[in-house]
Amino acid sequence: MRALRKLTTQKIVTEDTTLFMGLVGDLFLALDVPRTRELEFENQIRQAMVDLKLQHKNNFILKVVKLVELLEVKHSVFIIGVAGTGKTELWKTLYRAHANLKFKPYLNDIEPNAVTDDELFGVINPTTKGCVDKLFSCLIREQSQMSVDGSKLMILDGDIDPIMWIELLNTAVIDENKERITFSHS
Numbered sequence: 001m002r003a004l005r006k007l008t009t010q011k012i013v014t015e016d017t018t019l020f021m022g023l024v025g026d027l028f029l030a031l032d033v034p035r036t037r038e039l040e041f042e043n044q045i046r047q048a049m050v051d052l053k054l055q056h057k058n059n060f061i062l063k064v065v066k067l068v069e070l071l072e073v074k075h076s077v078f079i080i081g082v083a084g085t086g087k088t089e090l091w092k093t094l095y096r097a098h099a100n101l102k103f104k105p106y107l108n109d110i111e112p113n114a115v116t117d118d119e120l121f122g123v124i125n126p127t128t129k130g131c132v133d134k135l136f137s138c139l140i141r142e143q144s145q146m147s148v149d150g151s152k153l154m155i156l157d158g159d160i161d162p163i164m165w166i167e168l169l170n171t172a173v174i175d176e177n178k179e180r181i182t183f184s185h186s
Contacts, residue, residue, distance in 0.1 A: 002036065006069050041065070041097070048096035054089060064094050071151070088157055095153070103150035108139050112156045 005024060012020055045064050049056055067090060070077055079087045098105040112120055115135060122134040133141070136154075143152045 005035075007073060009066065011070075038065075041068075041101070044097040044100050045093060047100055048093045051096055051100070052089065052093060054093065060086065060090075060093075063090055064097065067091070067094055091153070091155055098150055104148055105150040106143065106146060106148050106152045107155060108143070108153070109155040109157060110135070110139075112158045112160065114158075 004027075005021075008020060009017060042061055042065065045061050046056060049060070054060070063086075067077070067079070079090060081087055095105055095107055110120075119134050120136050122132050122137050124130070125132055131137075136156075139154060143154065146152065
């Protein structure tokens with residue numbers, strides 16, 4: 001029950017959480033399994049929020065915790081929402097909390113609209129049919145060869161074309177290297 005809840009609640013919109021929890025309750029009758037909490041980590045999230053001059057909100061702390069839980073089981077994550085909903089502050093808070101815990105996280109933060117798609121992802125050479133690496137693939141390769149104690153994040157923070165990103169997420173670069181890539185959409 002806990003695993004099902006942990007894997008699913010991060011992916012659904014808030015309005016559907018009550019419906020989902022009702023379905024889980026129907027599957028596991030008379031079973032109430034509380035969320036596991038890591039209070040020390042939640043305290044580090046609070047400290048990171050103070051460091052970043054953010055207002056203390058319990059639902060924001062829960063969002064950071066859910067992002068961590070999702071990153072434990074997924075290699076790439078989209079954080080999607082309208083402008084001003086805290087997507088960028090969410091990953092920045094997680095990064096700061098990990099740094100405060102001495103996890104030594106490594107981060108590449110890219111504005112995907114600052115370069116063309118070809119400059120970001122590379123192109124196929126029409127003559128040789130070989131792939132010409134560009135910014136994204138070079139940074140992923142660099143991260144995969146790094147030996148750091150903490151998490152390695154690739155943040156693409158900006159407006160996105162959903163079809164292109166879905167294709168990107170299915171590429172061999174991510175599948176083979178198992179790198180954690182977080183996308184934030186404005």
